[in-house]
Amino acid sequence: MDKILRTLICGGQVSLAVIETTELVNSAVEIHKIPCSAARILGGLLTCGAYLASSLKEDGASVSLTVKAKNGDGAVSVSADKNLHIRGYADGSCESTLAGGSLTVVREDGHSQPFVGTCEIFADGISDILDTYFGQSEQIATASSINVLFGEDGKCVSAGGIVMQLLPCADEDNIVLAGTLFEEFKSNFSDKKFDAQTVINTFNAYFSGALTTAFPVYKCNCSERKIRGVLASLGKRELLKICDELGEVKVHCHYCNKDYTYNKTRIEEIF
Numbered sequence: 704m705d706k707i708l709r710t711l712i713c714g715g716q717v718s719l720a721v722i723e724t725t726e727l728v729n730s731a732v733e734i735h736k737i738p739c740s741a742a743r744i745l746g747g748l749l750t751c752g753a754y755l756a757s758s759l760k761e762d763g764a765s766v767s768l769t770v771k772a773k774n775g776d777g778a779v780s781v782s783a784d785k786n787l788h789i790r791g792y793a794d795g796s797c798e799s800t801l802a803g804g805s806l807t808v809v810r811e812d813g814h815s816q817p818f819v820g821t822c823e824i825f826a827d828g829i830s831d832i833l834d835t836y837f838g839q840s841e842q843i844a845t846a847s848s849i850n851v852l853f854g855e856d857g858k859c860v861s862a863g864g865i866v867m868q869l870l871p872c873a874d875e876d877n878i879v880l881a882g883t884l885f886e887e888f889k890s891n892f893s894d895k896k897f898d899a900q901t902v903i904n905t906f907n908a909y910f911s912g913a914l915t916t917a918f919p920v921y922k923c924n925c926s927e928r929k930i931r932g933v934l935a936s937l938g939k940r941e942l943l944k945i946c947d948e949l950g951e952v953k954v955h956c957h958y959c960n961k962d963y964t965y966n967k968t969r970i971e972e973i974f
């Protein structure tokens with residue numbers, strides 16, 4: 704089962720998250736049937752989305768992330784909410800370099816204006832992109848190592864990684880220690896199949912806080928009720944006009960690849 708384990712390490716001055724998202728990525732691969740190049744980016748971004756969602760506090764809070772490749776060669780979008788329901792899709796093959804593209808993060812707490820942060824992408828790795836985003840847009844020193852590995856059958860064999868963030872109180876000694884532990888993770892687990900519990904056990908001696916566990920799952924939040932709400936806002940006359948021209952009104956959900964279709968009788972029912 705996918706999980707996110709979070710705790711404080713290094714005298715309580717560094718936050719550590721160990722993330723396992725193999726099932727999440729395989730759900731996306733199964734739904735979208737996209738080429739490996741796009742699945743790798745989508746898998747990485749789903750993992751980032753799960754991490755960001757695990758720090759949402761308010762009920763109804765959500766976060767969305769969009770990576771746009773350079774020269775419009777594809778985009779990948781992920782949305783996640785406080786319940787750790789994560790969903791995403793890739794638009795285009797994303798075969799060319801991401802460097803020169805951008806990452807935009809929109810965080811909503813469910814009450815006030817959303818926080819929007821954008822950063823330019825300087826390197827192709829999803830970890831580099833996440834580190835740059837946190838450094839530039841949220842001023843949080845971050846070191847992440849996220850990997851998505853695929854087997855020859857196109858299925859994800861391992862996805863996840865770690866994210867370390869310095870708290871404002873972090874002193875020099877603990878910053879150096881965190882750097883050493885980060886390198887230790889990279890040399891032992893990066894680019895290999897791993898499970899979150901094994902990783903957390905290796906950091907056990909450096910814990911200085913309680914361990915929390917959360918379980919991200921791939922889940923779309925679209926529903927018949929929501930789609931009807933959107934259609935109702937277009938007005939009956941407009942919908943019947945589309946129906947006359949195309950025979951039906953079709954709404955496609957990018958996140959779960961589901962089509963909602965409405966003929967004249969069903970449109971009448973909405974109103």
Ligand SMILES: [Zn+2]
Pocket residue numbers: 923924925926956957958959960961
């Ligand atoms: Zn959906």
